[in-house]
Amino acid sequence: MKAKSLFIGLGLLAVAAGGVTWTLMDRETGPDIVAARMEPVSYPLPEEAIPAELSDTEAEIVVNNCTACHSLEYITTQPRGMGDKFWNDEVTKMAKVYGAPVEPGDAEAIAKLLAERFG
Numbered sequence: 185m186k187a188k189s190l191f192i193g194l195g196l197l198a199v200a201a202g203g204v205t206w207t208l209m210d211r212e213t214g215p216d217i218v219a220a221r222m223e224p225v226s227y228p229l230p231e232e233a234i235p236a237e238l239s240d241t242e243a244e245i246v247v248n249n250c251t252a253c254h255s256l257e258y259i260t261t262q263p264r265g266m267g268d269k270f271w272n273d274e275v276t277k278m279a280k281v282y283g284a285p286v287e288p289g290d291a292e293a294i295a296k297l298l299a300e301r302f303g
């Protein structure tokens with residue numbers, strides 16, 4: 185007798201589980217569930233920061249030319265004491281190797297400014 189009611193219980197459970205599965209797979213609700221999952225999510229990103237060393241008007245040439253592909257931290261985190269040639273080569277590499285659209289006159293001014301401040 186006990187075994188029989190256990191079977192009935194299991195049977196009912198199976199029907200209930202089937203019902204839930206059926207509801208989840210329901211053609212009416214299915215797409216809604218998918219749509220809810222695919223809703224675009226936006227995350228607040230930190231403001232693109234201009235480091236203090238490059239926040240004056242003279243440094244605008246750097247901000248304008250050097251932020252298209254990466255943050256200015258690529259510049260400010262370079263080791264100090266690298267000298268003029270390093271900064272010249274950096275700016276040249278950005279333009280020639282990575283295709284940064286820097287006018288030749290601007291390249292010189294940028295390299296000079298970076299060497300003065302981070303050289």
Ligand code: HEC
Nearest residue numbers: 249250252253258259262274275278282283284285286294
């Ligand atoms: C067209 C895209 C682009 C622009 C614009 C750009 N860079 Fe870069 N920069 C790169 C790439 C790519 C790297 C290498 C990234 C890496 O290795 O993870 C890089 C890396 C650097 C580094 C790290 C050291 C190195 O050589 O890898 C410095 C410093 C740097 N850039 C300075 C500048 C300066 C100064 C300017 C403005 C004249 C500039 N970048 C503009 C693409 C650019």
